[in-house]
Amino acid sequence: xxxxxxxxxxxxxxxxxxxxxxxxxxxxxxxxxxxxxxxxxxxxxxxxxxxxxxxxxxxxxxxxxxxxxxxxxxxxxxxxxxxxxxxxxxx
Numbered sequence: 001x002x003x004x005x006x007x008x009x010x011x012x013x014x015x016x017x018x019x020x021x022x023x024x025x026x027x028x029x030x031x032x033x034x035x036x037x038x039x040x041x042x043x044x045x046x047x048x049x050x051x052x053x054x055x056x057x058x059x060x061x062x063x064x065x066x067x068x069x070x071x072x073x074x075x076x077x078x079x080x081x082x083x084x085x086x087x088x089x090x091x
Contacts, residue, residue: 004048004055005070006063007033009041024049027067 007024012035015021020035024047034053035041046063047054 004050006046006048006058006066007031008063009035009043009045009047009054012041012043022054024054 005026007026009022010025010030011023013021020039020041022033022035022041023030024033026049031049031052033047033049035047036053038047038054038057041047041054041057046058046060048056048058
């Protein structure tokens with residue numbers, strides 16, 4: 001099953017080709033994410049991320065509910081294993 005996971009946008013950048021990219025925090029795990037599909041996103045917004053692409057913006061309360069479901073299902077363990085070198089140092 002494929003799952004979109006909510007995360008908080010902590011940085012927004014343009015890559016050399018002008019594509020909007022950013023860092024997204026998934027309850028302590030940070031990853032580089034493409035933000036091209038949500039051009040109106042701002043720092044601090046929560047987005048749903050699927051396979052490295054932010055596909056929609058959600059409110060903080062909705063993101064917290066999904067985080068709780070993922071914790072109950074032990075799905076954060078899979079995110080931690082897949083984070084690898086994607087995590088920012090010191091995070």
